[in-house]
Each structure stands twice: as structure tokens, then as C-alpha cells.
Amino acid sequence: MSGQSPAATGHCCQGTTVVEVPEGTRKVVLVGNPNVGKSLFFNAFTGLYVDVSNYPGTTVSISSGRMDDYLILDSPGVYGVSSFNDEETVARDVILEADIVVNVVDAVHLERDLFLTQQLIDMGLPMVVALNMVDEAGKRGLRVDPAALSRELGVPVIPTVATQREGLEEVKQALSEARIGVSDPILQDRLLGLLDRVGSKPEALMILEGDPYVAERHGVEPQGMRDELYMARRQRVNAILPRVIDRREHTLDLRTRLGHALIRPLTGLPVLVVTLFLMYELIGVLVAQIIVGFTEGTVMQGYVEPLLRSAAQAVLGDSNALYELVAGEFGVLTLTVTYVIGLLLPLVIGFYLMLSVLEDSGYLPRIAALTDRMMTSIGLNGRAVIPMILGFGCITMATITTRILGNERERKIATALMAFAIPCSAQLGVIVALLAVAGGPRMALAYGLIMFMVFGLLGVALSRYLPGTSTSLLIDLPPLRVPRPINVLTKTWYKTTGFIREVTVYFAAGALLIGTLQVTGALVAAQDLAAPLVEGWLRLPREAATAFIMGFVRRDFGAAGLYDLGLSGPAILVSLVTITLFVPCVASVLVIMKERGRSFMIFTWVGSVVLAFTVGGLLAQFIGLL
């Protein structure tokens, strides 16, 4: 496209180009609604050799791979092309560069999917429609006529069952027959009117539909015709449907009933509790304790760190400040490698694996629906369960994931709640162990209740005092499916590598900061400063101050430091509540600053110190009265 449209290349400096391609290669973009099986097409077309690039500032990645003379690009699943969220922005930019579009539609949900199809046709892009899941449609009493649909749309329509690889070869063959479909003549006239100023028809449509970003790129005003165009498009799609679908009566199948049971509290909450328990067993116990014990303790601290230390010694000599900074207790080299690869990597893989299973099975949107009411009371909506769940893995990872939330206010609430009141998995492991020492289930219950109360009150307060309004839940419930292992694994891999690549630098910066504080003696000074507060107000031994300060380095360091103090049961409770509420680890503080800005970072940091000592102190005084 770039060779054909001077306007697009003229604005290249604003970063619209997603993937560079050699001359003569045609870009084929896979486009479709979420959960229509697009990735199966992508995998079948490209084979093993694919590139995945993370789109800057989002959690969205684009995969690309070669097939003959074509470059195949996968775009994120969207219901329409616009810029309502990150997925759409990325999909839009990929689509705007397309030479050919392969639009994958779900035969069961044609009414929904054809809206996007018609929008792509209105953009004037040559395309092929893959009518996927025709087998499932048959089971639901729907018969779709591909020939009739092809006549109506004016583009080739190939029936497929991607899970069985049926029709994939035919879609490949049809690429050479990709055509521009049938669009509304009046709309096309309007697009022509914009064409000389904008240079490309797809972008002209975006501007007509009021997309502010595309309009800004071309220095024109976005036009507020979206409602009008959308309604007309919807009418056209609705007129097509009865001519291509034969709909028969069918009874609600088991899956549909199960889907309903999952969003009703009476049946859904027990299932959710069991799911969360399984997640805890899998990640909290298996990954966080057994696997991390091996990767962090045996591999990293046993082999890698000594190796790095002796290498650093050879170059720098030991017992000087520089050596301390590079390979000392909090050395940039040693701490970063151990933390990122030994501790974070297994946990992040575990969490993304689980999240991918929940996502691909169709359970995740149902959890969002089930928890929506509770979330609205703290100024969020059901979608916020995703970062909240991830927060129990790693606050840094979860903070980045808040990008999926509706607006900045929601992102602030979620970020603050996690930074204040959600213990990350590294910390959670130590907390569970300490609670067992402190007196088992009763202590665990007390801790859980206190944290839940603080979380709730804090959420209500943030929701009340942060300006603006939060967005409402509006979520399409996909059919329940058994996730495909290959999809789950690839998704996990891309998300994990994307995350590690994005945050490693923050962990290194954090280590450097802590190392500097230690070398300059500031760490010890802070411990001395905090000691009277810890002794007098929290009624804990002086040494506990060290544990709290270490919590800034790594939250689990802090908690682990409490082991050796031989505290009584109530004292353990006080210190665990305090340390959970206390400042997030230095890497997540840096990521909070990057995502939410400096003043918000200062707010969460200072706020968590105040909150931790206030709640911990009140608890200590209360226990003292008993």
C-alpha cells in the first residue's frame, strides 16, 4: 500500500507503518471478530517461522509470517474498525496497510460478524471471506449458503472448518481472486470527495466515521457521521441475513446452559471459588514454591550468581563500591538475572498460561459478568478482574495489563488497589508459610478478612474521590469451548516474552537504585529511621524495620526477613498486614511511574507507607487491648 498512496508515506514519521516489507510483497491481513479461529488460519498459512512484534504502549502483539509471495499479518480480534481500545487501534493500523484482507467470520454469529465484513468492504479493500465454523452452525440449526453470501457481498466466500483444516487450502487459492465488494454508492461518492485530501479510501472512511487519530494524521477534521453510517451498514447486513441463512428451531444445548450457569451467582460463584482454588494450587503452590525454588534457589543462586560474581571479580576486583553495584547483594547483574529469570519467568508463564486457558475457553468474559456488580462498587467494571487476577502474580505485570481498562480513572483505581492491597505471588508464598507458623486457619482468616476490608474501603474511597466516571461493562459472551493447546501455548509464549522484554530494564534500574542506596548507607539510615515507629507503634522488635525496608527491594525479601525474628502469632499478623500494604517493589514503582505518571507514583508510594503504618498500628493497638 505504501507505494501506492503518497499520503500514507508522507506521514510515515508518525509511525503508521507496522511491518516493513520488500518491494513486490503483498500484505495479506487476517481480520475477524474475537474468537472466530483467526489464529488457526494464521498458523496454517505461515507455518513455524513467524515474527511477533509488540505494538508500543499496548499489550497487543501482531504476528507476521511469509507464505509464497505474501506477507501474512494477524490482527487482534475486533468487532469493528475504529479506535475504541488498543486492539482496535492496532487492528486499524494493520488493516490500513493491507493489500488484501482475509476476513474470517463465524457462521454461528453472522449477524455480528458481517458488520465488520461490510465495513471492510466499504473501505474498498480487496478481500476474501472465510466462512468458518460451518460445522458448528449446522449443529445449531443454521445453514448458511456461501454462494448466496458471495453474491450479496461481491467477494469470494469459502466455507471452512479451521479446526479440521477444511477449506484452508481453498482460502489460499482464493487470494488471487480477492475482490472489492459491493458497497453503498452514496457512501462511495462521499469517500471519493475525501480521497484527494486523504489519499486512501480506507483512511477516508475512518475519517468519515469520526476516527480522531486518522483525521489528525492527515490534518483534517474528523466527521461525525459514525451513527449514520453504522445504522445504514447494520440495515444492509440485516437485509442480507435472511437471504443467506436458513434458520431452524433448535433446543438450547448443554453448552449454552452451562454458559448461563456460570454467570448466575448461585451456580457461578461456587464454580469461581473452585477455579480460584485450582489456580492457587497450580500457581501459588506448584509454580511459586516448587518450580521457583528450583529455578531461583538451585539454578540462579546455586550456579549462575557465583559465576557472575567471579566474572565481576575478575574484571573489577572485589570489595569496592563498583563491584557491590554490579554483583553485590543487590547487584544490577546478579539481582536482575535472578529476579527476572529465576523468579518472574516461571510465575509469568504460569499466569499467562492460566489466563490464556480462561480466555480461550470463553470463561473469562463470564467471570467479568459475574463479578461486575462487585467491581462497580469500587469504581471498576467486570473487565478489571483480569489485572486483579494477574496482580496476585506480579504487580508489575498487572500494572501493564491495566491498559485494557476503559479509561484512565479505572486504570488509576486498579493500579492503586494492586499497589496497596494485593500481595504478589512472590510475597504470597512467604505470607502463607508465616501464617501457618502464626496459628493456621484462624490467622489466615483474620489476615484475609483484614486485607479484603482494606481493599474494599480503599476501592470505595478511590472511586468516590478520583474525578471522572468509569465505563460500564459491555461484553460479548462467546460460546464455551475447549481451548486448543497450541493456541494457549503460543499466546502464553508471546505474552511472556513481550512482558519480559518490556520490564527487564525496570528491574535492572530498580536493582541499581537499591544498590546505590545500600552503598551510600541510605538503606541502613532508613532502617534506623523506621525503627522507633516499628517498636512503639507496631509493637514489633526493632529488627522488623529491616524487613519492611527490604520489602521495597523485593516484597518477598521483606516477608522472608520476618521468619527469623521468632515473632508471636499476633505480631506476625500485624507485620504481615503492614508489609502487604507497604510499598510495592521498586520495579513496579518504576512501571507505575511510566504508566500513570510521576505524581501518581508518588501518591501510591507515600500513600502505601501511610496506610501500612496506620492499619498495622491500629491493629497492633487493638490486639494490645485484648
Add this chain to the structure above:
Amino acid sequence: MTLLEAKSGRPVRILEIGDAQARAQCIRLGIGEGTVVDAERLRVGPVLVRHHDSEVCLGRELAGRILVEEAPEANLRPGRGGMHGRAQRDRRRWRFGSKRGGPR
């Protein structure tokens, strides 16, 4: 009445969605203004809207900004996206070219 006040399990016609982005998203999902849908207010939860084989959950606050009317004839067949009777007359202004002027 609003979607939030609609009686659970009864078909309703969506008349007006009081949020620009939600309006666009609903049109995409096939439950835009004029559509007849089955609505169910979930206990301690959002409103579940069903239309053909689609299910969409709408938060209560949003549901409270969506105007609906009772639609006794549960006409949920495809292609009849609710464009009949009064709703059709109301919607005539959405047609192309009906707006005077338009962009140059």
C-alpha cells in the same frame, strides 16, 4: 422504561442508547437501536441481552441509560432487525442522503 427496569425474560425493543461509544458497539454486535432482544437482569449482576445466537452483558449503569419498550411479538428472526412499525418511521433519518447538505 430503561433496560434495567425491563421485566426479565420479556422481549423488549431497544429505542435509545444514551452513550455514543456503547451505541456504536451495540450496532456492531447486532443489538443496536430498533432491535428486539430478550433481556434478563442477572441477580447481583449485569443485564444479559440475548438476540439470536448472541449474548451480551451490559453493566447496570449502562442498562439504566438504554431506553426500551415492550415488544409483545417476539420477532427474533434474522433480517428483521426490529426495523418495523414506529421504530422504522423514527429511524428514517438514518438513511443515506436524507440529511441536507452533508460534507462538501
